[in-house]
Amino acid sequence: MSDEPVVILGAGGPVGLHLARLMIDRGRRVRVVGRSEERMTAVFTGLGVEIAPADLSRTEDAARVMDGASLAFVCVGMPVRDLGALPGVARTIAEAAGRTGTRLVQVSNVWSYLPVRDADLPLTEMHARARGPQPARLRREAEDILEQTGACIAHLPDFYGPDVVNSPAQKAMGDALKTRRVSWMGRRDLPRPYAYLPDAVRMVADLAAYPEAYGQRWLIPGNGDLTGRDLGWMCERSIGRAVAVYTYGRVKLTFAASMNADLRDFLPMVPSYMKPMSFDTGKLEGLMGPQSLTPHEVSIKATLTWLAARAV
Numbered sequence: 106m107s108d109e110p111v112v113i114l115g116a117g118g119p120v121g122l123h124l125a126r127l128m129i130d131r132g133r134r135v136r137v138v139g140r141s142e143e144r145m146t147a148v149f150t151g152l153g154v155e156i157a158p159a160d161l162s163r164t165e166d167a168a169r170v171m172d173g174a175s176l177a178f179v180c181v182g183m184p185v186r187d188l189g190a191l192p193g194v195a196r197t198i199a200e201a202a203g204r205t206g207t208r209l210v211q212v213s214n215v216w217s218y219l220p221v222r223d224a225d226l227p228l229t230e231m232h233a234r235a236r237g238p239q240p241a242r243l244r245r246e247a248e249d250i251l252e253q254t255g256a257c258i259a260h261l262p263d264f265y266g267p268d269v270v271n272s273p274a275q276k277a278m279g280d281a282l283k284t285r286r287v288s289w290m291g292r293r294d295l296p297r298p299y300a301y302l303p304d305a306v307r308m309v310a311d312l313a314a315y316p317e318a319y320g321q322r323w324l325i326p327g328n329g330d331l332t333g334r335d336l337g338w339m340c341e342r343s344i345g346r347a348v349a350v351y352t353y354g355r356v357k358l359t360f361a362a363s364m365n366a367d368l369r370d371f372l373p374m375v376p377s378y379m380k381p382m383s384f385d386t387g388k389l390e391g392l393m394g395p396q397s398l399t400p401h402e403v404s405i406k407a408t409l410t411w412l413a414a415r416a417v
């Protein structure tokens with residue numbers, strides 16, 4: 106095991122957990138960072154990681170946890186209503202990494218590209234990054250702070266898989282098990298890229314090893330575009346009984362949001378989720394070669410198995 110730790114900042118979510126497992130499997134020492142020691146102890150029990158509680162909005166904390174590490178993954182996430190704090194956290198992490206000489210890989214989503222100009226064209230890293238609702242602007246500002254100091258920015262599509270909790274596709278799969286119906290935002294034949302988290306995290310970890318990956322943005326391929334209809338029949342085949350697909354749009358969401366604060370905060374993002382999306386992943390594949398990805402049908406089955414075991 107290499108003595109120098111790989112640091113995972115904001116490790117308590119699904120991305121941090123999958124990255125920690127992968128790095129341990131690859132023989133690395135891993136230091137996981139989050140504000141709550143209790144929470145991290147619960148998440149990482151038995152994994153053999155070093156737990157380093159820290160508030161990453163404080164430069165001294167951030168520098169302390171990156172001390173002695175040449176690589177840190179930034180996986181900090183927060184509810185939409187708190188995103189105003191994200192650029193400040195990015196600034197703090199960038200400053201601390203400058204002091205400790207740590208290279209950063211920001212694991213991000215695709216919000217900084219929204220609104221997409223032409224939804225019928227695959228998204229590339231060259232797409233304009235301007236305008237958009239406030240959550241998209243804050244995400245963009247945070248990414249820009251890190252990129253300008255030489256970080257690698259990895260954009261993941263929405264994902265699902267074991268240990269994932271907060272994702273529309275994951276929720277739909279949980280519903281398929283419990284209620285035999287999945288809900289889908291937008292038209293049932295609306296294709297959007299979805300990633301199986303173990304595959305996405307493997308590509309992010311591989312990308313971190315390329316010196317030319319830094320100071321640039323990279324779209325991480327999903328495991329293919331998925332529609333609500335596809336998800337329905339894949340759940341149906343996996344579970345072995347009929348699964349119906351119910352769609353919902355802005356009107357239903359607005360109504361539901363009147364009783365749900367998280368949904369209310371998400372509403373400005375909804376128009377972008379009602380349009381098709383696909384990724385042009387030529388840039389990443391040009392660097393790392395073609396990627397071997399689990400077919401959705403296989404990874405959805407694995408996710409349903411994990412969800413079913415958790416429900417017992």
Ligand SMILES: NC(=O)c1ccc[n+]([C@@H]2O[C@H](COP(=O)([O-])OP(=O)(O)OC[C@H]3O[C@@H](n4cnc5c(N)ncnc54)[C@H](OP(=O)(O)O)[C@@H]3O)[C@@H](O)[C@H]2O)c1
Pocket residue numbers: 114115116117118119120121138139140141144159160161162179180181182183194212213214215261262263264271272
């Ligand atoms: N979820 C998705 O579908 C999705 C899709 C694509 C990309 N992404 C991106 O992937 C990244 C990781 O996602 P995730 O879902 O794994 O993250 P997450 O669960 O939303 O957040 C990860 C952790 O960040 C920590 N954190 C927040 N503020 C902090 C601070 N000031 N100091 C220290 N830790 C702090 C939180 O732990 P404490 O509260 O204990 O500090 C939390 O457990 C995010 O950038 C996210 O946008 C997510």
